[in-house]
Amino acid sequence: xxxxxxxxxxxDDDQSHVPPLTTRVVIAEDEALxxxxxxxxxxxxxxxxxxxxxxxxxxxxxxxxxxxDLVILDVKMPVLDGISAAERIAGESIxxxxxxTARDDETDMLVGLGVGADDYMTKPFSMRELVARVxxxxxxxxxxxxAAVTPRSGILRLGELEIDHAQRRVRVRNxxxxxxxxxxxxxxxxxxxxxxxLSREQLLAEVWDWADASGxxxxxxxxxxxxRKIGAERIRTVHGVGYALExxxx
Numbered sequence: 001x002x003x004x005x006x007x008x009x010x011x012d013d014d015q016s017h018v019p020p021l022t023t024r025v026v027i028a029e030d031e032a033l034x035x036x037x038x039x040x041x042x043x044x045x046x047x048x049x050x051x052x053x054x055x056x057x058x059x060x061x062x063x064x065x066x067x068x069d070l071v072i073l074d075v076k077m078p079v080l081d082g083i084s085a086a087e088r089i090a091g092e093s094i095x096x097x098x099x100x101t102a103r104d105d106e107t108d109m110l111v112g113l114g115v116g117a118d119d120y121m122t123k124p125f126s127m128r129e130l131v132a133r134v135x136x137x138x139x140x141x142x143x144x145x146x147a148a149v150t151p152r153s154g155i156l157r158l159g160e161l162e163i164d165h166a167q168r169r170v171r172v173r174n175x176x177x178x179x180x181x182x183x184x185x186x187x188x189x190x191x192x193x194x195x196x197x198l199s200r201e202q203l204l205a206e207v208w209d210w211a212d213a214s215g216x217x218x219x220x221x222x223x224x225x226x227x228r229k230i231g232a233e234r235i236r237t238v239h240g241v242g243y244a245l246e247x248x249x250x
Contacts, residue, residue: 023138024068026051028059028085029100030077038072041127042134056080063089069141070134075101075112083112090116096137096181100125113225118182119218136209140181156191159248161234163191172230182207183226186219190235190245199242219243 025047029035032054039049047070051062056073057080063071071089075082086097096118112120118140119133156163162171168184170177179187189206190198198206200216208218223243227235236244 023070024048024050024066025134026053026059026062026066026068026071028053028056028062028072028077028082029074030054031074034074037127038130041131045131045134047134054078056082056085059085060088063093063095067093068095070138071095071097072130072134073097073099073117075099083115086112086117087115090180094141094181096141098130098133098137113180113183113221116178116180118180120221137182139209140185140207158191158194158245161230163188170230177229179226179229182222183229186222186226187230187245190243194245194247197236197238197242197244201242203242 023046025042027035027038027042027049029038035052035054039052042049050066050068051059053059053062054077056077059071059073059077059082060080062068071086071093073082073086073089077085082099086099089095089097097116099112099117099120100123101112101120102123118137121130121133154165156165160173162174164170165188168181170179170184170187185207186203189203200219203219204210204216223235223237234246236246238244
C-alpha cells in the first residue's frame, strides 16, 4: 500500500518510540493479506500480535481475552462491523483503537471517533505511516498513565464545562461526558489557553506528537467528534488558522 505523504512523529532522543516487550496488539481485518502484512510489520517493530480476527465479533472476544495494549479494527467486517466492535471494546477496555476504513468517508470517521476510536486511517495507506500512528497512540497512553500517578491538582471549570485532570473526567452541565484519551488530551490542550487560537499544526505537535502538517485532517475530525460530545458552540473555528475553546464572558 502507498500513500502520498506520511505524517512524521516527533523524534525521541530517549528512544521512547521503541515498544516494550509486553506491548500487545490485536488485529481485526477481513482481508487476510492485509492482516498478514500488518502482523509482519508490527512484529518487525517489536510489537507482539496476540490475536488476529477476520470479523468484529471475534475481535471483541480477543480483546476481552488478551487485554491488549492496542486494537486495530477495519470498519467493514462481517458478523459485527468495526464501528460496533470499537464501541464494545471501548466500553470494556482503555486500550486505544485505531480504525481502518476502505474509503475516505467522513461519516465512518466521525461515527468511529464518536463511539470510542482514538484514530483512523483510510485505505490505501503506508505501512510505515500506520506504525508511526501506533507509536504515537501508545506514547499518549503512557503519558496518561503517568498523569494518573502524578496528576495535576484541582478541577478546571469553564462555565458549564468541568475538566478533572486527576480522574481524566469531563462533565457538561453536571453530566459525565465519555471522551477517548485522544479527545481528552485535545480538550485539555485547548483549555490550557482558553479563547486563544491554536493552529492545527500546534495541536498536532502537542496532542499527536506529529512533526509536520500532513495530518491536519485528523485534527478536524477529532474536533468534530469532540464538538458532538461537549457542544459545538464551545469550540470556535478560525478559518485558515485553527481552533479555540470558548469560555463564558467574565
